[in-house]
Amino acid sequence: MGSKGLETARAKMQDAGVDPVAIDTFAHYYRLLEHGETGMIPESTITPLDMESLADVEVDDEAAAEAIRRTAVIKLNGGLGTSMGMDRAKSLLCVRRGLSFLDIIARQVLHLRKEHGADLPLIFMNSFRTSADTMAALARYEDLQVDGLPLEFLQNKVPKLLAAGLVPAAYPKNPDLEWCPPGHGDLYTALRGAGLLAQLREAGFRHVFVSNSDNLGAVPDARVAGWFAQSGAPFAIEAVRRTASDRKGGHFATRKADGRIVLRESAQTLEADKDSLADLDRHKYTSTNNLWFDLDAMTEALDARQGILGLPMIRNVKHLDPADPTTQEVIQIETAMGAAIEIFEGARTIEVGRDRFVPVKTTNDLLVLRSDIYDLGQDFVLDQSSDGVPFIELDGDFYKLVGDFDKRFPEGAPSLREARSLVIDGDVTFGKGVRVVGDVKIKAPSAERIDASAVLAADG
Known part of the structure; x- marks a missing residue:
């Protein structure tokens, strides 16, 4: 017993x-x-x-x-x-x-x-x-x-x-x-x-x-x-x-x-x-x-x-x-x-x-997977199209849940092929065709929207 x-x-x-x-x-x-x-x-x-x-x-x-x-x-x-x-x-x-x-x-x-x-x-x-x-x-x-x-x-x-x-x-x-x-x-x-x-x-x-x-x-x-x-x-x-x-x-x-x-x-x-x-x-x-x-x-x-x-x-x-x-x-x-x-x-x-090794444990990972970092071939295998995978850190208050995440990327993920990192502090919504270049950090004290086709760079 x-x-x-x-x-x-x-x-x-x-x-x-x-x-x-x-x-x-x-x-x-x-x-x-x-x-x-x-x-x-x-x-x-x-x-x-x-x-x-x-x-x-x-x-x-x-x-x-x-x-x-x-x-x-x-x-x-x-x-x-x-x-x-x-x-x-x-x-x-x-x-x-x-x-x-x-x-x-x-x-x-x-x-x-x-x-x-x-x-x-x-x-x-x-x-x-x-x-x-x-x-x-x-x-x-x-x-x-x-x-x-x-x-x-x-x-x-x-x-x-x-x-x-x-x-x-x-x-x-x-x-x-x-x-x-x-x-x-x-x-x-x-x-x-x-x-x-x-x-x-x-x-x-x-x-x-x-x-x-x-x-x-x-x-x-x-x-x-x-x-x-x-x-x-x-x-x-x-x-x-x-x-x-x-x-x-x-x-x-x-x-x-x-x-x-x-x-x-x-x-x-x-x-x-x-x-x-x-x-x-x-x-x-x-x-x-x-x-x-x-x-x-x-x-x-x-x-x-x-x-x-x-x-x-x-x-x-x-x-x-x-x-x-x-x-x-x-x-x-x-x-x-x-x-x-x-x-x-x-x-x-x-x-x-x-x-x-492309796990999706958070919406940070999901953004990378949905971006142009990967191509999906006819064999349905992910092909990495960039030299490296950028570091992503999205504000948990606005992006942690899939529903909130989707609302802020209504036109799809931005281009991340030229990015090294993207850190977002605040509530930011992305328009269609946005490009991220280098190391980008966005601090938004109030809700912001990034215009379609905008290029975000470290000095931008």
Whole structure:
């Protein structure tokens, strides 16, 4: 028997029909939490990691084609984009030429199937909040689903725990808010629970490529697939050089104790180590969340652990209702899927170009994606048309929510190809065809409008 809080949480999950292995996995982390585990990774326990670059790797074309033919694609699609004011699947957001993330992902995969003569299954890991909207949006792509395989599976859900007492939170006003996703580290538990690992192996697939649906740069690329196949690694993650916008984000390192690669997230970094976290010269690489794994290796690892991979825990403290700071503090037990890299002996990382990492987490990112920084080719792959990606910082009071953002760019995004940075402090609406050149900062004490075809420059 466990503690009263754990037994109450178990009963709640059972009543909600949560998969038994997901319940056991939650219990594993609950006990760690109960015994004071914080999931922190002190700077003193790690050393910086260096790695090879895809640009320097030779991959035989036929080997690459064969590797992609034996690859299945999974897109993480459980997010609602609530931080940007959305209440539907974030991937439904229109991003280019009237197409949503889902539209572009589907068309990328359909194009690659023709190019390589590959089945290339595309499967979405949805949440109970994104499933219906996502499946309705994908219904137009009649050839998308591969025979014998589903188009989606559902991630699990776990109870939020009151910080005081570690008992499941109750919120009759909105019972959905009593639950939270257990982080994208739930991927492996959910895949096993849905029977998909076995299905994919039986269908002859060897590798899985996983990425976020809000990263349109994460194309299931044959060259990367070929590198992974010829490496013989059981698990790998694509990395990019960190930039100023990544200072607060996670990074790769080597654990001193056993030489394993680890992925340290900001939530796992002690306050005293924040300067090291932000040091781009010390910790050079961040995760794209584009990862590859060998189906046999993943199955064996899960079997050996009775379905509980044992990823490092992330202890997230939030309010029960994220939109209401007066609600009680809760603890959300989460894991990150990239943290699985430390589970596998011989796991690898590889540096890829920034074009494979185009995440949209804020409207700052959305402005870049909608601008002329990227072209969308006939293969529906984003092609970066400028030497670099400018730094964007929009005033959160006026641009944070998608609805407010759209009102201020009614004629589309300005041209950013010649920009190094754009910082807006205040309420500014842009006319059609505005160009931003160099480093531009706009301070607007009251609402302003930039005329159509205006050129904004540092000395303008």
